[in-house]
Amino acid sequence: MATQLYAGEITKLKVARKQEYGYFLTNGNEDVLLHKNEAVEQHDEGNEVEVFLYHDHEGRLSATETMPVVTLDSFSILKVVGVQPRLGVFVDIGIQKDMLLSKDDLPTERTRWPDVGDELYCGLKLDKKNRLFADLSNFEEIKELSTEASEDLKNKETEGVVYRFSDEGASVFTDDGYLAFLHNDEMKQNVRLGERVQVRVTFVREDGRINVSTRPLVKEARLEDADKLYQYMVDRGGKMPFTDKSDPEAIKREFNISKAAFKRAMGKLLKEKKVEQKDGYTFVL
CATH class of the missing domain: 2.40.50.140 (Nucleic acid-binding proteins)
Structure with a gap:
C-alpha cells in the first residue's frame, strides 16, 4: 500500500506525466512536482527517480534531485x-x-x-x-564527534564554533574536535551562536574537555589594555574621569575589563610616566 509522502524524505518515485515546466512524480497515492529547474536530467514517463522532498515557497510539497547535505537522521x-x-x-x-x-x-x-x-x-x-x-x-550529537584533549594543550591556541549557551557561558566545538567551555568572565567580548572564535586553552579537565578564553595572557593583556586606556584619553582631550580608585562596575561598564586589569594597565602607564592621576581624573602627560 502506498504511504503518505513527507517533507524531509529521500525516496524513489515514478514519473507519472511530463509537463513543459517539469515532471509529476507519484508513489501511486500522491503526486509531487519535480520542477525542471530541480531535475538533473531528462526523464520519461514510467522512469523511477530518486528525490528529496521539501516544501516550496508557497508551502507545497515538492521534489528535487539535488540531495541535501543533511537529513532527518543526520547533521x-x-x-x-x-x-x-x-x-x-x-x-x-x-x-x-x-x-x-x-x-x-x-x-x-x-x-x-x-x-x-x-x-x-x-x-x-x-x-x-x-x-x-x-x-x-544537541550536546550528545556533538559529543559523538569529539576527541579527548591532552594535558599539553594548556595555553595553546585553537579555533572553533559556538554551538550552545548556558547561564555561565558558551560551549565551543573546536576544529580539532575538542569540547570546550568559554566562561562569561573569559570572554573578551560577547559571542554569538555559530560564531567562529579564536580561543586559548586555560585548563584541561580530567574528562578530556577543555576550558578556554578569548582573553590574552596577563602580560599581553596589560599591554593591550594600556594602549586602549591611553587612546581613550587621547580621544577625549587627554583626560578621563577614571583612576585606580574608580568603582569596579563603572570600569567594567566603560572598558569591559576588571578593576584588577585596569590597575595593571594603569600601573604600566604611570611607570612609563605617560599619565598622572589627580582629583579623580587621569591625565595624559
Whole structure:
C-alpha cells in the first residue's frame, strides 16, 4: 500500500506525466512536482527517480534531485545565509531552498543570534504540522564527534564554533574536535551562536574537555589594555574621569575589563610616566 509522502524524505518515485515546466512524480497515492529547474536530467514517463522532498515557497510539497547535505537522521555544519528577526535564521542545506531555523530554537537574547556567514551544527526536523525546519544539534550529537584533549594543550591556541549557551557561558566545538567551555568572565567580548572564535586553552579537565578564553595572557593583556586606556584619553582631550580608585562596575561598564586589569594597565602607564592621576581624573602627560 502506498504511504503518505513527507517533507524531509529521500525516496524513489515514478514519473507519472511530463509537463513543459517539469515532471509529476507519484508513489501511486500522491503526486509531487519535480520542477525542471530541480531535475538533473531528462526523464520519461514510467522512469523511477530518486528525490528529496521539501516544501516550496508557497508551502507545497515538492521534489528535487539535488540531495541535501543533511537529513532527518543526520547533521552537519551549515552556513547562515539570512536573518529574519520575526522568523529566525536561514541556513544553506545544499538545495535551492534555504531552510529556516526557527527563532524558538535561538537564544532569547537577540545579540546572541547568528549573523550571515556564521556556522551552525544542524540537522532537519518536522514540526507537529509536518513542516520541515532546520534543527540545532544537541550536546550528545556533538559529543559523538569529539576527541579527548591532552594535558599539553594548556595555553595553546585553537579555533572553533559556538554551538550552545548556558547561564555561565558558551560551549565551543573546536576544529580539532575538542569540547570546550568559554566562561562569561573569559570572554573578551560577547559571542554569538555559530560564531567562529579564536580561543586559548586555560585548563584541561580530567574528562578530556577543555576550558578556554578569548582573553590574552596577563602580560599581553596589560599591554593591550594600556594602549586602549591611553587612546581613550587621547580621544577625549587627554583626560578621563577614571583612576585606580574608580568603582569596579563603572570600569567594567566603560572598558569591559576588571578593576584588577585596569590597575595593571594603569600601573604600566604611570611607570612609563605617560599619565598622572589627580582629583579623580587621569591625565595624559
